[in-house]
Amino acid sequence: MKVAKFGGSSVANAEQLRKVGNIIKSDPKRKFIVVSAPGKRFKNDTKVTDLLIQLGNAYHNQQNYEVFLVAILERFQEIINDLEIDLSLLSEIENNIKVALRVEGKPESKMDAIKAIGEDSSAKILSAYLNQNNISAQYMNPKDAGIFVSEEPGNAQILPESFELLYKLREKDHILVIPGFFGYSKTGKLVTFSRGGSDITGSIVAAGVKADIYENFTDVDSVYSVNPNIVNNPKEITTLTYKEMRELSYAGFSVFHDEALIPAFREKIPVCIKNTNNPDAPGTFIIAEKEASEKCVVxxxxxxxxxxxxxxxxxxxxxxxxxxxxxxxxxxxxxxxxxxxxxxxxxxxxxxxxxxxxxxxxxxxxxxxxxxxxxxxxxxxxxxxxxxxxxxxxxxxxxxxxxxxxxxxxxxxxxxxxxxxxxxxxxxxxxxxxxxxxxxxxxxxxxx
Structure with missing residues (x-):
């Protein structure tokens, strides 16, 4: 059984989502899918999460927020139209945004509700697209999945009881599409993880369902031995240990959020970093232990x-x-x-x-x-x-x-x-x- 997480570049537009659909269809072991919010379509594009943050700030400061609302809805409309999904989903997304803007309580709680719209909408769109293409899939809200977290807006921590609840999802027959980045407190409040938190959700789900492997799809074939922006064509790393990845991610490796893989590490679940645009490439495996090598620097x-x-x-x-x-x-x-x-x-x-x-x-x-x-x-x-x-x-x-x-x-x-x-x-x-x-x-x- 596999848990597959698709990052922002993998769900940035309809073309990328079709690739995601093909990847899911190609391997029936991919039972649990976690998605990010739509990322950049091109270099100078704006991520949907950034647009949502701008929307929230403008609303809070009583400024003109309509320009950001229009930009967000246009992004989702483009994806929905290109995938030929029922347009009623766009109305649902617009309504969800308006509900989030009216959330009562502290400003940071309102902002969490707004920021989560990106991942939530991605999951609903992908689920609809899969079903349209005869792949039995179900959108699963994090609350229904059992992802319960501490009430720390923007910095949620997973609660231990979540893992037992997630394990019950193994009984489901459908492919489950779960939005990343957020969970719910015991009092029912939506709370987000820190930025990059969709990786955290993927790792939590993998640990909870005790997956055989956690695949993290991004836009690179593998982890490189050094920053390719500094060194041309650096060597790829085929295998890393958890400790090595932790050290590398702490010091600037941008493939993972610093603490994202900890739940998977604790369950010793192998992680494979793969490329949505080149899914047949072997990728980089992250494992608990490996044999010592004379060339120890990875x-x-x-x-x-x-x-x-x-x-x-x-x-x-x-x-x-x-x-x-x-x-x-x-x-x-x-x-x-x-x-x-x-x-x-x-x-x-x-x-x-x-x-x-x-x-x-x-x-x-x-x-x-x-x-x-x-x-x-x-x-x-x-x-x-x-x-x-x-x-x-x-x-x-x-x-x-x-x-x-x-x-x-x-x-x-x-x-x-x-x-x-x-x-x-x-x-x-x-x-x-x-x-x-x-x-x-x-x-x-x-x-x-």
Whole structure:
């Protein structure tokens, strides 16, 4: 039994939805289908979810929202007309939007109801299209499927009882088409996952029904060993472990939402990334374990938008509780950190810039000086993080040396290294202006 999730590019227009229909028809094991909202049809197009957010903001601010409503309905009308589906579905979508705009309560709850229209409409359209083509399918609302979540608008967390409810769906005879991105709280409120949440829904459904495999259809043949926008024609990765994918997705790999696969990982369900436009390509498999290899580095990921806070104090290592008190300051100010490499007299804490705003900077620095009596505290912005990733990396001789040589060859200074905290990755901090040169040199060193 397979769960197949189709991303925004796979349901962007009627032509893509026909491909989705053929993929579903080609394999009767694809029993559960999860869909995103229609994505971009071409490079400068606007995703339907973005149009819905613009609609919600305009409505909330008492501005002219009709222009966004018209644009959204035109997108769905084009798809419905091209697929020759009953036009009454368009009236249903329009009514759903108007109902969402009238949702009472906090603005973020109203916005969740509006944002979910994209996925919900995609699921209804695909279900209608499949039935029209003699494929027995049923639209399944997340509430009816049993997807119950915490009441955290825009950041829902799945509730444990959902998995037992989802397992009962195995008894259904039809192909079930489920909208991604949202679930329902115990009080009946619609709540969305964080952005990219259709991947989360797909993973939750796969875990709940205990699928044999979870297929995630996107617009690439596989995961690449490095960003193809930086390196031309990089090598494809045929097999990844869950740990490797987690590290790569954290550090800028855009194939998956960072935490999307966790429910599938916990059930050890293999994940296969495939291309809607080339479904016969083998894709990339993500599995629990794989055999060790001499070439342990599978990928190089990178991301910008980091800053580093450096703290130095003589004999810091003898001061019991110093690290805890330092991190408590960040907790008090509501700031989460990413890495915290340390030495005997100094410690660096790395943050994403959007978590450590300029407003917080002075408060934190003053508290560190006053409460910890440090010798030095300084903040360095405009950092990029590069991750060299691979299972067995910690036990392979020479990987760190090769990486350091690659940075030197590219004339890039390493601001920070953090290797010991992960068995599958090495993290390097550099100036964000050097990122392309560093990535190319690392790729050449490990893959060419």
């Amino acid at each position: 990928g190089i990921a990178s991301d910008t938008g980091f800053c580093s806070l450096y703290v130095s104090k003589y004999l810091m290592n003898r001061e019991v509780g110093f690290g805890r008190r330092l991190l408590n300051i960040f907790e008090d100010e509501g700031i989460s950190f990413e890495h915290a490499p340390s030495g005997i007299d100094d410690m660096s804490v790395i943050f994403r810039v959007n978590n450590f705003t300029k407003d917080k900077e002075k408060i934190v620095v003053d508290r560190i000086k006053d409460e910890l009596k440090v010798d030095t505290v300084s903040l360095h912005r405009d950092l990029a993080v590069i991750m060299v990733v691979g299972e067995g990396l910690v036990n392979t001789v020479g990987v760190a040396g090769k990486a350091a040589s690659a940075f030197a060859k590219a004339n890039v200074n390493i601001e920070m290294i953090n290797q010991g905290s992960s068995e599958v990755s090495m993290m390097f901090g550099i100036k964000d202006t050097d990122i392309d040169a560093a990535i190319r040199s690392l790729y050449q060193t490990f893959f060419e």
